[in-house]
Amino acid sequence: MKRAFPTYIAVFLATTVLTPAGAAEADFASPPSKGAVSAARLLAAGPAQGGVYRAGVEIDLNPATITYWRQPGEAGSPPVFDFSRSVNVARVETSFPAPKHIDEAGTIVAGYDGKVVFPLKVTPQDPKAPVTLNLTLDYAACGKICLPAKAELSLALPRAGASPFAAEIAAAEKRVPQKVGAAEAKKRLALRKEDAQDSWRLSYKGPGKAQDVFPEVAEPLFIESKRDGADFTLTLFSTGAKPKAADATITVVTDKEAFEAPARLE
Template sequence: MLARLRPLLLCSLAAMPLAGPALLGSALASEMSDWSAPEGTAARLVAGGTEGGALIGGVEIRLSPGLKTYWRYPGDSGVPPQFDWSGSQNVEDVEVLWPAPVRFDDGGSFSIGYKTDVVLPLRITPKDPSKAVELKLNLDFAVCGKICQPASAALGLAVPSGGGAPSAALTQALARVPHRAALGAGGEPRIATALLQDGKDGAAIRLVAQVGDANNADLFVEGPGDDWALPLPARETGPDGRVTFTLPVDGVPKGADIGTAQLRFTLVDGDRAIEVHAPLSHH
């Protein structure tokens, strides 16, 4: 699914080049592609194992110190990655699995993404599981310091039907992909309640979460479509790992009803994260 574009930030700092020629060295042909190295970054495809008839892989993005790139929903500003797999062979579907992101200050606005090297895991469904797949990716993304610079990479990787040996970076990224959870269920972390409330300043969303690390917990709310642009919430910590997140009802497409919409909540609790799909309760 292609995420919508956001305006680029208009500040001034050139992206720094990546150091060291070793970064672009040759790789095992069956497990990773060559690096593509736009300015300030490098990207490659990596292969992993198999899971339920699907192949596991990843898009590995390396960043120069001080640079960042964006999550599927970039927040107030930024450009989310866009993936074009149309040149691939023996591929029915490619699903991007997103590791838990962080919130960062873009200079007057807040965005969501990654401030260090990241692997975006992939779940690849082949048309014929008995045959190898040929991945072809045209990747468009942004690499940002004080300005955002567009980057693109053309990547290709042949993956055998049995997959490859996953790298440590891919294994770690898979562990950071939020687990699906039900609203109100589980121990820590969990989202206890998600309410739509009327207040003196208008309608607001109020979520109460239980986490292990209240000082570093964060939450991101997405609508059911790319035309939604819900703001990042304010956060208030309470006793015993309780955190309350509030955000105004803003960025809802014309004609949409937030009172009945199925929203996606990503709760990050240190190294753990969950994803909850649920409508808001009314209060």
């Protein structure tokens, strides 16, 4: 007959096995701040390398819920990251992974669904002293209704050990569009003015095939993009007076990579 362990032994073994993994995760992630349809937390990729820590802000969304890119379009609120209360931090560089276009009740916005990690590069003031990230995060979590969310997050960045989130942060970093200069942009993109007012046709010349484009311009302007055959149509809108020309940034997602390039609309 198979002999059962006493209850106290089973509990001891379970604790012995599970505690190290749980402790390791707690060392590299802040407690989650949970909202009605989302949760947010800070993640650390590991100790500093070359004087810089790699980290991330994770927003985990319920099914059928979205959050927004840095310039969503006609509707939506981009996330706002405030690291001003951090300890021993000289600079935090926040990156946005390439978004997708999402139909939100008939309005097309640029954003994310499911889960998104925004990569961070954290430079300490004193590389020899401990670093604590303190983040106030404001973002929108939108499903059937759009709910504002606020998270207060804190994480002491670890100075030793292997992070269980290193691969997740590295994957998010690969999704961040690479910046190209004006000369390279002219090789990859062709813009020509359409007959319609405030409209341009964007042709992509490679490498790879363009899957989607996300144009940005300074407020009070915004740009709407639509696929038109192999090309894209960019239409400029404004909540005020429209200028004769505007400087834009165009993020292109291809079957090989994503990149962002400067453009001049005139």
